[in-house]
Amino acid sequence: MMNRGSGIAGMRKGPWTPEEDTILLEHVRNNGARNWSLISFLGLLPRTGKSCRLRWVNKLRPGLKRGRKFTPEEEQRIIQLQSQFGNKWATIAKYFTGRTDNDVKNFWSIHRKRLARAQNGERIPLLGISNQIVNLETKGGTIASLQELHASEEEAQGSNSNGNSSGATSSDIVEPQPDVNPIWSNPNPDPFPQPDSFDSIFDLSPLPESIHILQPALGSVNLTQDQSGQSTQVIDGVTIVGSTELGPAQYTDPNNQQCKSEPRCMDMGFNTCIFRDTQPLFSPQPSEFDDLSDILDPFEQPSFNLFPP
DNA sequence: AATGGAACCAACCGCCCACGA
DNA sequence: GTCGTGGGCGGTTGGTTCCAT
Known part of the structure; x- marks a missing residue:
């Protein structure tokens, strides 16, 4: 690819070779994802520590x-x-x-480039949802109608969608868990878990003490849905139930106890329900509520924080 | 088939912050 | 309290790939 010169004396720059990758991986295997400067210090690679870290x-x-x-869905998010x-x-x-x-x-x-071009009055091709956002913004519209627009785009393009839908699913959008990923928080992490175990970030992490669930209805649902539009995932003894449907809904907790969702939450577009020990927790947007107890009532207060500090 | 522009992506730079000496 | 260092992060650059004409 590009060659940006030699930079620091003796330090290589530019594209990484497979051999360099192998050495870097070996370093991480032996030392963990840290002590990056040690790589050049030991003469393992003619790369700066920063370059090594970035590559990893x-x-x-x-x-x-x-x-x-x-x-x-990811773009919209x-x-x-x-x-x-x-x-x-x-x-x-992290999301x-x-x-x-x-x-x-x-x-x-x-x-951003597309938006600038659109604002200059340029005609841009309709390829992905980001284009729709550009169109909306230039027309004074709102992002709230993206879902509808995307549906119309898919209809217009038929099943011939080899553009932005080349792999990831809505289940790839997760809630941020910045401090619980063992890759970063474990002083001696296993840097080589099986790739299949990374299908969900939850697979990487124990359930955190602090969870921030924010599931706008027009955003993407974090779970794979069944035919009824409802989806369930059990993580570390906690069942997460989601639905793309607005309005009051009824969910079943792991002990088959019926749990009706909080209508106000549903009306405001938050449609993820979390159970811990059969207690349902909801996900209001923090800025919209002064008193969380107002939202959590009639349910008990959560056993862990809804919102990180 | 050739070409030019847009989109995509990898990698570097500079700044900042946390932390230990 | 300060200084040096390592690491993290946002901004930017420039090569490659894709796609419309």
Whole structure:
């Protein structure tokens, strides 16, 4: 690819070779994903520690989705999160399984360019949901209608969708769990888990003490749905039930006890229900409620924090 | 088939922060 | 309290691939 010169004396730059990757992987296997400067210090690789770390984080780390473009659901989620967090790409990336901050950043860069072009009155081809966002923004519309637009786009394009839907599913969008991923928090992590175990970030992590569930109805559901539109996933003894349908719904907890969802939550578009020990917890948007007890009532207070500090 | 522009992606740079000496 | 160092993060660059014309 590109050659950016030699940089620091003796340090190699530019594309990584398979041999370099092998050496880097061996270092991580022996020392964990840390002490990056040790690699050049020991003369293992003529690369800076920063370069080694970047290579690991963006390319070699297990569980990454290589060669899989963002789905429309993921794109929509990024735009929502960007409006919430700004350009905090590392924060946003935590909401996705197998995506790096670099991935998110690259997507946003393209999206921003497209938006600028659209605002200049240029005609842009309709290829993905990001185009629809551009159209909406330039027309003063709202992102809230993206789902409808995407449906119309799919209808227009038929089943010939080889563009942005090349792999990931809505189940790849997860809630952020920044401090529970053993890759980062375990001082002696196993850097080589089986790839199949990374289908969900939950597979990587024990259930955290702090969970932040934010499941807007127009966003993507975190779970695979059955024919009824309802979906269930059991994680570490906790059942997560989700539905794309708005309005009050009824769910069944692991002990087959009926649990009716909080209508106010449903009306506001939050449709994920979490059970721990048969207690349902809901996911209001923090900014919208001054008193969480108002939302959690009539259910008991959660045994863990809904919102991280 | 050739070509030019857009999209995608890998990797570097510079700044910042946390932490230990 | 300060200084140096390692690591994290956002911004940017530039090569490659894709696609429309």
